[in-house]
Amino acid sequence: MKNGVYLITYANSLGKNLKELELVLETYFKNIICGVHILPFYPSSGDRGFSPLTHLKVDPNFGDWEDIKRLSQKYDLIADIMVNHISAKSVFFKDYLEKGEKSKYADYFITNNKFSRRIFPIRKKTPSLLNFIEKTVNGFRDADKIFHNDGVNKTSLRNIYRPRTGSPFVPFLLKNGSIEYIWCTFTEEQIDLDTYNENVKEILKNYIFNLAKNGIKLIRLDAVGYAVKKRGTNCFMLPETYDFINWLGAIAHKNNVSILPEVHNHYSYQIELDELKEVDYVYDFQMSVLVLNAIYNKNGAVIKRWLKVRPKNIINVLDTHDGIPIVDVEDLLSKQEIIKTSKKILSNGGNEAKRASGDNSENVDTYQINCTYYSALGEDDDAYIVARAIQFFVPGLPQVYYGGFLAGKNDAKKVKKTNIGRDINRHNYTIEEINSEMDRNVVRRLMKLIKFRNNFPIFDGNFSVVQTDNKKFIFRWRKKSLFLETIIDLNKKTVKVNYLDGKTKKLKKIKF
Structure with missing residues (x-):
């Protein structure tokens, strides 16, 4: 660059x-x-x-x-x-809304159940018995309104950092009539991707x-x-x-x-x-x-x-x-x-x-x-x-x-x-x-x-800040025979630059 x-x-x-x-x-x-x-x-x-x-x-x-x-x-x-999300109108998410768990893209997204059940999110295959147990437990989570919100533990939800208030899980209606809660960090138009998914x-x-x-x-x-x-x-x-x-x-x-x-x-x-x-x-x-x-x-x-x-x-x-x-x-x-x-x-x-x-x-x-x-x-x-x-x-x-x-x-x-x-x-x-x-x-x-x-080829050289009162900045750059000094006065709101011209070898001044 x-x-x-x-x-x-x-x-x-x-x-x-x-x-x-x-x-x-x-x-x-x-x-x-x-x-x-x-x-x-x-x-x-x-x-x-x-x-x-x-x-x-x-x-x-x-x-x-x-x-x-x-x-x-x-x-x-x-x-x-x-890298965090994709459009709700994307081919991937539209297919998921159409087919639900049968969609080949179903595991691309983060449902409330996936987030709740997976302490270790990377899992190539879920055994049948474990799958049955998880679905049963998740059913209780979804029904509970005291300790859970949208099927997710309320304490876990409070811990989540995001630039919006409330739960990141947004309800989406699937074609089969069921509702799935999907993680959206920003808006319901931006569906978060499961970055653990290969x-x-x-x-x-x-x-x-x-x-x-x-x-x-x-x-x-x-x-x-x-x-x-x-x-x-x-x-x-x-x-x-x-x-x-x-x-x-x-x-x-x-x-x-x-x-x-x-x-x-x-x-x-x-x-x-x-x-x-x-x-x-x-x-x-x-x-x-x-x-x-x-x-x-x-x-x-x-x-x-x-x-x-x-x-x-x-x-x-x-x-x-x-x-x-x-x-x-x-x-x-x-x-x-x-x-x-x-x-x-x-x-x-x-x-x-x-x-x-x-x-x-x-x-x-x-x-x-x-x-x-x-x-x-x-x-x-x-x-x-x-x-x-x-x-x-x-x-x-x-x-x-x-x-x-x-x-x-x-x-x-x-x-x-x-x-x-x-x-x-x-x-x-x-x-x-x-x-x-x-x-x-x-x-x-x-x-x-x-x-x-x-145009002045010095900004990959050595930089220093000259000690002065805090109403001023004096920035200096040196590179081989080149020299540049920028004086910025916060009180007067002025910018002056002293520099050594590479061609003439003379010290020049410029104001901006």
């Missing part, structure tokens, strides 16, 4: 499809970005592509695999695999192989922290989950593809993931809130502490297709600071951000605030450039969400129309709108900053 700034976008957010996306990239972002993370471009029944019918096809509304291949020849491409693993292997042959260089493992379920645990980032991630990584590496696990939670998980043999990159989701907090308070002390302990193989993000991740800064900020920062984000984002966040507007994740990064900073151009400078000049590969590339504001109209909170940050730009947005001063300043970050 090239060490430069990457764009995150949907296939139809910068133009209507992949061909228009390519036109936009070549027209407006050529020689500015070095890679693109194209969010799920597969046929899907919901959640903007994250409820995939399959990963083996491109949604014909967006284009085809030839479009993906063509883009991969110009940019390093990143794509998603939803056939499910074979499907995931095929997905990786197919992406590799179509030019994908990095695969993001969406929601992988929830992928392994085990009774008596919280079903999040279990030891078996790390094994599963290593297994996926080994398959990817055989196909010359890197992996990036997506895990939102305490920062310690990112540190542990970074140490796994088969993991190539981890996210720094923490910076998103820490940068806002530093700018709000004009104090960078927490970021300076974080830079000392954060993982090495980092993807730097401030904004993504999800909201601003509050849960990721636990123990980096105090509870009081988290509440204070959250209130400031919502205050800057206006009433539309409040309506779009938390339990409102059909949110998949209640641990994030739905707001564009530019709006979270009160649409302050100088503060926005300061935020991006922090992101770009610390170690890691920076990714910028397409709305962030254009310093996008909250799309209140879209949220009102769809009642989907995250749509506040998912405006679809026409080519005409992009042309207009590129003329804004803040966008021109951002493009200047990105070009510098991508």
Whole structure:
């Protein structure tokens, strides 16, 4: 992967499809970005592509695999695999609803009975007597309402960690008239897969192989922290989950593809993931809130502490297709600071951000605030450039969400129309709108900053933070004869860079 700034976008957010996306990239972002993370471009029944019918096809509304291949020849491409779930409209789940236990896909999913009965989920064959005993016991569980809910022990249900309240088991009506309770971590449109099942693993292997042959260089493992379920645990980032991630990584590496696990939670998980043999990159989701907090308070002390302990193989993000991740800064900020920062984000984002966040507007994740990064900073151009400078000049590969590339504001109209909170940050730009947005001063300043970050070949060198008062950052990079110093003033909201020109060997200065 090239060490430069990457764009995150949907296939139809910068133009209507992949061909228009390519036109936009070549027209407006050529020689500015070095890679693109194209969010799920597969046929899907919901959640903007994250409820995939399959990963083996491109949604014909967006284009085809030839479009993906063509883009991969110009940019390093990143794509998603939803390892945790598949669409309720998929062939697999539709067949299960039709045939029940007789479906060849019946064991692909996690029923309440399977979860309740299996302390050790891997089982090639169930003896007849054990099967009879289990069905009898499960019948009692289903009938009991005192100690069980949906046939699952209430204590076990309370232990489960997921980004929604209530039981993960959703009732589905089968064709034969029976009701089965199926695990859905997020929504009833997203059916969790049983990752212990060897056939499910074979499907995931095929997905990786197919992406590799179509030019994908990095695969993001969406929601992988929830992928392994085990009774008596919280079903999040279990030891078996790390094994599963290593297994996926080994398959990817055989196909010359890197992996990036997506895990939102305490920062310690990112540190542990970074140490796994088969993991190539981890996210720094923490910076998103820490940068806002530093700018709000004009104090960078927490970021300076974080830079000392954060993982090495980092993807730097401030904004993504999800909201601003509050849960990721636990123990980096105090509870009081988290509440204070959250209130400031919502205050800057206006009433539309409040309506779009938390339990409102059909949110998949209640641990994030739905707001564009530019709006979270009160649409302050100088503060926005300061935020991006922090992101770009610390170690890691920076990714910028397409709305962030254009310093996008909250799309209140879209949220009102769809009642989907995250749509506040998912405006679809026409080519005409992009042309207009590129003329804004803040966008021109951002493009200047990105070009510098991508073209100065020092960011795989040695990095240090100069001791100074906490209203300033001084970041230094050295590589052989090259030198770069970034001075970021949180009080004045200024960004200055001093660097040694590689050609003239003279010290130069630049402001952004």
